[in-house]
Amino acid sequence: MSTNGLLRDWRAVRKVDAHMHVPSPLSPAPGFERTGVIAAADRLGIEVMWISVPITAGRMAPIEEVRRCNDAVLDALRQYPDRFRGYCFLIPGNEDEWRGELARCLDGGMSGIKLYNQYKYSDPVLFPIAETAIEHGIPILGHAGHPMDPGTREAQPYISDASDFCALARKYPEVTLIEGHINGGGEWEWSLKQLRDCPNVVLDTSGSNMDAGTIERCVAELGADRVLFATDMSMEAGVGKVLAADLSDADREKLWHGNMTRIEGLRKV
Amino acid sequence: MIVDVNAHWGPYAFRHLPDHDGPGLMRLMDRWGVDHALLCSNPSLLYRDAHQGDVEMSRAITPHPRRFSGVATINPAYPGWNRDLETALDDWNFRAVRLVPQFHGYALTDPCADALAAECARRDVPILFMQQVEDRRQMHPWDRAENLAIEPVLAFARRHERVRICLCNWLGLGGRELTDAGLDGRVLIDLARFDVVLFRSLPQLIDEIGLGAIAFGSQAPFNYIPPALIRLECLDLSEEDQERVAWKNAAEFFSLERTILHYNSQKEKA
Numbered sequence: 316m317s318t319n320g321l322l323r324d325w326r327a328v329r330k331v332d333a334h335m336h337v338p339s340p341l342s343p344a345p346g347f348e349r350t351g352v353i354a355a356a357d358r359l360g361i362e363v364m365w366i367s368v369p370i371t372a373g374r375m376a377p378i379e380e381v382r383r384c385n386d387a388v389l390d391a392l393r394q395y396p397d398r399f400r401g402y403c404f405l406i407p408g409n410e411d412e413w414r415g416e417l418a419r420c421l422d423g424g425m426s427g428i429k430l431y432n433q434y435k436y437s438d439p440v441l442f443p444i445a446e447t448a449i450e451h452g453i454p455i456l457g458h459a460g461h462p463m464d465p466g467t468r469e470a471q472p473y474i475s476d477a478s479d480f481c482a483l484a485r486k487y488p489e490v491t492l493i494e495g496h497i498n499g500g501g502e503w504e505w506s507l508k509q510l511r512d513c514p515n516v517v518l519d520t521s522g523s524n525m526d527a528g529t530i531e532r533c534v535a536e537l538g539a540d541r542v543l544f545a546t547d548m549s550m551e552a553g554v555g556k557v558l559a560a561d562l563s564d565a566d567r568e569k570l571w572h573g574n575m576t577r578i579e580g581l582r583k584v
Numbered sequence: 585m586i587v588d589v590n591a592h593w594g595p596y597a598f599r600h601l602p603d604h605d606g607p608g609l610m611r612l613m614d615r616w617g618v619d620h621a622l623l624c625s626n627p628s629l630l631y632r633d634a635h636q637g638d639v640e641m642s643r644a645i646t647p648h649p650r651r652f653s654g655v656a657t658i659n660p661a662y663p664g665w666n667r668d669l670e671t672a673l674d675d676w677n678f679r680a681v682r683l684v685p686q687f688h689g690y691a692l693t694d695p696c697a698d699a700l701a702a703e704c705a706r707r708d709v710p711i712l713f714m715q716q717v718e719d720r721r722q723m724h725p726w727d728r729a730e731n732l733a734i735e736p737v738l739a740f741a742r743r744h745e746r747v748r749i750c751l752c753n754w755l756g757l758g759g760r761e762l763t764d765a766g767l768d769g770r771v772l773i774d775l776a777r778f779d780v781v782l783f784r785s786l787p788q789l790i791d792e793i794g795l796g797a798i799a800f801g802s803q804a805p806f807n808y809i810p811p812a813l814i815r816l817e818c819l820d821l822s823e824e825d826q827e828r829v830a831w832k833n834a835a836e837f838f839s840l841e842r843t844i845l846h847y848n849s850q851k852e853k854a
Binding site: 319320321325346347351352354355358359460462463464466467499500501502503504523524525526527528548549550551552554555556558559560 | 586599600601602603615616617618719720721722723724725777779780781782783784803804805806807808809810811812813814815816817818830
């Protein structure tokens with residue numbers, strides 16, 4: 316142990332971040348650069364990051380903007396093929412458009428689908444996307460939350476919570492759904508109880524909140540096979556929570572990288 | 585040596601809190617290498633008479649003066665706050681005062697807040713403000729405490745230029761706004777929610793206001809402690825500067841030197 320209680324080799328533990336982003340060409344943020352993402356991951360010993368560039372705030376953007384976002388991910392994959400895996404961001408609805416975009420993304424080396432809050436995931440408009448994910452054996456990462464404050468509810472009327480994930484998961488038991496950021500601000504205890512009986516929904520541990528006990532509760536409610544280490548850009552929080560959690564070494568390994576490696580191995584075509 | 589300036593004692597009404605009592609907190613601190621913690625009482629947030637929450641906390645922590653120092657949660661809009669303050673500072677040796685207008689239902693512009701600030705200035709006792717206890721997005725339906733905005737705190741600081749202020753559990757602070765409010769040299773900010781490796785908000789704050797204004801804080805037991813340890817480690821400071829953030833700045837700000845040095849010598853003997 317080091318003097319501050321962290322294991323000396325905490326950086327050396329293999330880590331795969333299931334939920335991360337690279338800069339969006341639509342809304343560049345000062346100081347947020349792709350090289351900075353790699354540098355930050357190096358500081359924390361994160362080997363691989365699954366990245367996406369979604370269009371947020373529920374905006375129904377034209378396909379040209381969706382392509383620009385996914386181009387940023389494709390470019391990142393080309394630059395750092397060993398460090399990044401890509402989620403293809405899609406807006407459900409226009410089937411010709413999203414099918415074409417998904418094919419382009421998968422041809423370019425992406426490994427999953429990312430959905431945001433344009434539609435709730437219980438909406439039938441999602442069904443063909445879930446069927447396509449099953450066909451390819453790729454996961455769908457979904458922006459998620461069960462916000463309790465009126466401001467977030469008003470701002471994100473179509474945000475999906477665990478009940479929406481479960482509805483889609485029950486209709487398609489073969490699909491792998493990743494519910495994003497359990498510590499992203501919503502009522503996480505409610506979410507955990509909803510997800511217990513939906514075995515094809517896995518959770519990622521990202522989010523800026525660091526509530527003590529979250530990770531242990533995730534594992535206790537869902538089992539260690541259904542929990543993924545992730546940061547969603549809250550990088551010290553993401554690593555620190557999993558380091559802190561009172562878990563067996565074997566379970567912690569599943570969170571750090573084992574589960575996401577297993578999900579990646581489900582790829583069919 | 586680590587001093588945690590953002591730590592909390594007691595049960596919280598809206599969520600199960602692991603390790604919230606004295607033995608639990610000491611277990612956590614031992615596990616993660618935290619030597620001393622400044623504690624605020626959780627019951628004091630919601631009791632009608634906040635002082636009763638401090639009474640409970642003082643009973644729990646008084647046997648452990650080397651590990652814990654108390655912070656008095658004072659409601660200046662409640663009768664008898666002056667006597668509560670005296671009890672906390674003089675009888676229990678509490679090291680600071682916490683104001684939580686977002687829980688106690690007054691404004692920092694109210695005359696009662698100014699009266700308390702004047703007393704704290706006279707006694708040279710720091711006042712601690714927290715932006716939030718919990719993220720509003722996960723609030724219990726009965727938890728109506730909005731995040732504290734920085735503007736009224738800065739206005740308060742401008743009006744009371746002799747009051748030293750500790751800001752815990754904040755996000756989005758800019759060094760320039762703190763300096764403009766005259767807080768240079770009289771503010772201490774905990775690192776619990778600042779980013780170091782990606783967006784670098786903490787290194788930027790240090791550039792703007794100086795290393796002497798930063799202290800270790802975790803918001804234990806609400807939060808896991810290791811994220812704060814990682815932030816401290818990733819600052820990549822010299823050993824001397826890391827010690828300042830880890831404990832020396834806090835020790836100086838809250839006059840903990842004697843307590844900590846004694847504890848340290850005991851630890852070395854052990």
